[in-house]
Structures are given as structure tokens and as C-alpha cells.
Amino acid sequence: MAGRIDRVAVVGGGFSGAMLAARLAEAGIASTLINRTPDFGLGVAYSTPFEGHLLNVRASRMSALADQPDHFVRWLEANAPEFADPDGFAPRRVFGRYVQARFAGVEARHPGLIKRVVGEVTGVEADGVALSDGRRIEADAVVLTTGNPAPKTASGGSDRILSDPWAPGALEVIGAEDAVLIVGTGLTMVDMLLSLEGGGWRGRATALSRRGLLPRSHGERPDPAETPTPELLNGALSARMKAARRIAEQTGWREMMEGLRPITADLWTGVDIATRSRVVRHLRPWWDVHRHRLAPQVGAHLDGLLADGRLAVVSGRVKSITADAESVRLDWRPRQGPARPPLTARWLIDCTGPGHAPEADPVTAPLLISGRARLDPLRLGLELDASGRVLAADGSPDPRLFVLGPPARAAFWETIAVPDIRKRIENVVTRIVDDRSAPAT
Numbered sequence: 001m002a003g004r005i006d007r008v009a010v011v012g013g014g015f016s017g018a019m020l021a022a023r024l025a026e027a028g029i030a031s032t033l034i035n036r037t038p039d040f041g042l043g044v045a046y047s048t049p050f051e052g053h054l055l056n057v058r059a060s061r062m063s064a065l066a067d068q069p070d071h072f073v074r075w076l077e078a079n080a081p082e083f084a085d086p087d088g089f090a091p092r093r094v095f096g097r098y099v100q101a102r103f104a105g106v107e108a109r110h111p112g113l114i115k116r117v118v119g120e121v122t123g124v125e126a127d128g129v130a131l132s133d134g135r136r137i138e139a140d141a142v143v144l145t146t147g148n149p150a151p152k153t154a155s156g157g158s159d160r161i162l163s164d165p166w167a168p169g170a171l172e173v174i175g176a177e178d179a180v181l182i183v184g185t186g187l188t189m190v191d192m193l194l195s196l197e198g199g200g201w202r203g204r205a206t207a208l209s210r211r212g213l214l215p216r217s218h219g220e221r222p223d224p225a226e227t228p229t230p231e232l233l234n235g236a237l238s239a240r241m242k243a244a245r246r247i248a249e250q251t252g253w254r255e256m257m258e259g260l261r262p263i264t265a266d267l268w269t270g271v272d273i274a275t276r277s278r279v280v281r282h283l284r285p286w287w288d289v290h291r292h293r294l295a296p297q298v299g300a301h302l303d304g305l306l307a308d309g310r311l312a313v314v315s316g317r318v319k320s321i322t323a324d325a326e327s328v329r330l331d332w333r334p335r336q337g338p339a340r341p342p343l344t345a346r347w348l349i350d351c352t353g354p355g356h357a358p359e360a361d362p363v364t365a366p367l368l369i370s371g372r373a374r375l376d377p378l379r380l381g382l383e384l385d386a387s388g389r390v391l392a393a394d395g396s397p398d399p400r401l402f403v404l405g406p407p408a409r410a411a412f413w414e415t416i417a418v419p420d421i422r423k424r425i426e427n428v429v430t431r432i433v434d435d436r437s438a439p440a441t
Contacts, residue, residue: 014043016405046096184351212315217299
């Protein structure tokens with residue numbers, strides 16, 4: 001069903017949802033932005049109060065507006081000049097202030113076009129969404145911008161297992177000298193260590209992941225993008241990997257990754273399912289640690305923890321996790337070599353990453369059951385078209401249902417960084433504007 005779209009329900013009020021609502025208002029389209037908390041615009045990433053949690057992207061690339069690349073830096077110059085270095089990495093807390101300031105500014109300039117609703121969406125209906133308290137929000141189109149869900153690997157079973165490390169106050173139970181186990185060695189692990197130290201923690205941590213890979217760091221200065229070669233852009237995955245290694249050796253791996261950054265989504269959509277499957281199974285861990293990098297000062301701090309023996313990293317698989325009133329025991333299988341003794345500590349923090357499971361999510365599961373949506377072949381998420389519209393079971397795009405941000409990873413792969421999300425926002429707005437002006441059928 002096509003036709004005029006006059007009001008959009010945006011489910012999720014983090015960066016993706018708030019900035020989409022702002023752009024819709026600027027295009028003259030009304031929206032209702034629904035968030036579980038009153039902190040519109042922040043989400044998990046930018047709601048941290050800790051000054052040591054820095055952006056993983058330089059300030060010059062963090063504009064919320066695709067057509068104004070210096071928008072964030074100019075805001076910093078006026079509102080937080082101590083962080084206004086375009087090549088620097090501002091605190092995420094400060095970026096959250098910027099997002100909220102932009103959102104509030106659009107609300108003021110376009111009164112009546114954005115409505116804030118605090119509540120939890122429990123279902124997507126034909127003409128809007130249903131909330132857990134019985135309210136219904138009528139809308140001509142719905143955009144799911146629900147962000148990253150909590151990890152699932154070590155959830156439940158004991159208070160000594162911190163299954164959602166971002167939950168308010170989750171780390172406050174950890175004593176200053178307590179030993180900690182961490183499952184996962186990515187960016188969330190780094191954030192948790194920084195938070196613990198910021199609260200006075202002086203203990204030791206052991207982190208486990210399948211390959212024991214740690215995030216790499218940005219260079220001290222911006223790295224120029226190396227133009228991808230034809231060998232890197234075409235052919236079998238093995239040949240592309242060989243070309244990537246050659247470029248990395250000749251010009252630097254950061255330069256090679258910067259060259260790939262603007263075309264990553266095109267590379268992902270341009271290969272077949274078998275190649276995508278190989279990327280997910282074999283390449284993804286290496287891609288993640290080189291693509292999603294740390295601010296240089298954070299990387300140096302992590303190196304210091306390793307050198308001081310306060311952080312140990314091991315590679316292997318979790319066999320079981322058990323806990324009693326005093327400690328947690330993690331039985332594991334090393335990636336290589338003979339069996340190793342169990343790991344024990346006072347606490348275990350699950351840093352395995354977002355637990356995306358659309359088939360189990362109360363909002364998206366009914367869409368799959370009804371045939372209004374379908375999973376992509378690799379079961380990474382809902383299948384979408386190039387505009388972010390959800391594909392029904394028969395493969396047709398739903399002109400009234402969109403996905404934006406991290407939940408759109410199956411379609412675009414890179415959907416978590418601000419430069420990628422703002423591009424997707426423009427795609428969604430353009431599609432909605434076009435559908436709004438189309439004649440009803």
C-alpha cells in the first residue's frame with residue numbers, strides 16, 4: 001500500500017531516532033519519538049556520565065548533518081572549546097549534549113512536528129504502534145531505531161554475573177580490589193575497564209574471547225585514505241584479502257581501512273550470501289578490531305594495563321559459567337594447546353556485544369510470524385531494501401515499515417558509527433518524502 005505519509009512513529013530515541021525525527025521535521029513531516037526513558041537523543045553510547053569514555057571517531061567526522069561536516073566542531077567551539085580540536089576525540093558525554101542540543105533546536109524551529117513519548121513499544125500494527133501501558137500511537141509509517149540490545153551470552157543465574165554492564169549502577173557492586181572476569185575483548189570491555197578505574201578500582205581482570213583480539217588504536221594524526229585497488233574491490237574473497245594485506249604492508253593498515261570506509265556497505269551488498277557467510281565466520285573479528293578503533297590515549301591506557309599485569313587476555317571458548325555467593329567460575333577451552341584450569345574471580349562482566357535476535361524480540365518476532373518481515377539468510381537481522389524498508393516474506397518492500405541504525409546490520413553491515421547512520425537517515429527521509437508525495441493507491 002502506497003500513499004501519503006503524514007506522521008511517522010519512530011521507535012527508539014537514541015542518536016538514530018532523535019536525528020531522524022529532527023530531519024523529518026526539517027522536511028515538514030511530523031513524527032512521534034518513543035523512548036523508554038526521558039533521555040531523548042542519548043541512547044546507551046552517549047548516556048555515560050564518565051568523562052573518560054571518548055568517541056571512537058575524530059570530532060571532524062561526527063557531525064549529525066551530512067551536508068554540514070563541521071557542524072559538531074562548530075558546536076564544540078561555542079559550547080565546549082576545550083574539546084574543539086577537529087582531529088581530537090571528545091568525551092561521549094559531550095557528544096550527547098550536542099545531539100540533545102540539535103534535537104531541541106529543531107523542535108523549537110518546527111513546533112508541533114515532533115512529539116516525545118516515554119514508553120515501551122510492544123507491537124507494530126497496521127496503523128501505528130502499541131505501548132506496554134495500553135496506549136496506541138497512530139502513524140502512517142513506523143521506523144525501528146532500537147539500537148543495540150544487551151548481551152545474551154552470560155545472562156542470568158547469579159548476581160555475580162553482570163549480564164548488562166550498561167545498566168545504571170551495574171558496576172557499583174565491584175570492590176576496589178576485586179578480581180574480575182570479562183567475556184569479550186572488544187570496545188565494551190575497554191569501556192568497562194575505564195569505568196571501573198574511574199570509580200577507584202585497582203584490581204585485576206582476565207578477559208576471554210574466541211581469538212583474544214583487542215581493538216586497535218587510531219594514529220596520533222588522521223590517516224589518509226588509500227584508494228582501493230581493483231583487486232581489493234573485485235573477485236574472490238581470498239584474492240581480496242591478499243590485496244588488502246599487500247596494501248597494508250605498503251601504505252599502512254589504517255590507510256587501507258580508511259579507503260574502504262566509504263564503500264563498505266556497497267562491498268557488502270555487492271557480494272553473494274556465501275561470501276557474506278565467510279566474512280561473518282572468519283573475517284569479522286579481524287575487521288571489527290581494525291575498523292572500530294580506540295582513541296590513541298585510550299589505546300595507550302589499555303597497553304599500560306597489560307604491561308602492569310592488571311589485564312590478562314586469553315583466547316578460547318566458554319564451556320560453562322557457575323557462581324556461588326562469593327565467586328564466579330568460568331570453565332573454558334583454549335583456542336590452542338592443552339586444557340587449562342578454570343578462571344575464577346569475584347565478578348563476571350558480559351561484554352560479548354549486542355544480543356541481536358529479531359526472532360525472539362517482542363516487537364519484531366510477530367512481524368516475522370505474520371510474514372510482514374523476514375530474516376536475512378544469515379539470520380543477522382531483518383532483511384531490508386536499499387532505503388531501509390523491511391522486506392516481507394514474499395520479498396516485497398513494506399512502504400510503511402523501516403529499520404535504521406544497528407538493527408539494520410544485515411542489510412548494510414556498517415550501521416553503528418555516526419557517519420554511516422547519518423547517511424542512512426538521509427536515505428530513509430528521502431524515501432518517506434517521496435512516498436508522502438506519491439498518489440494513493
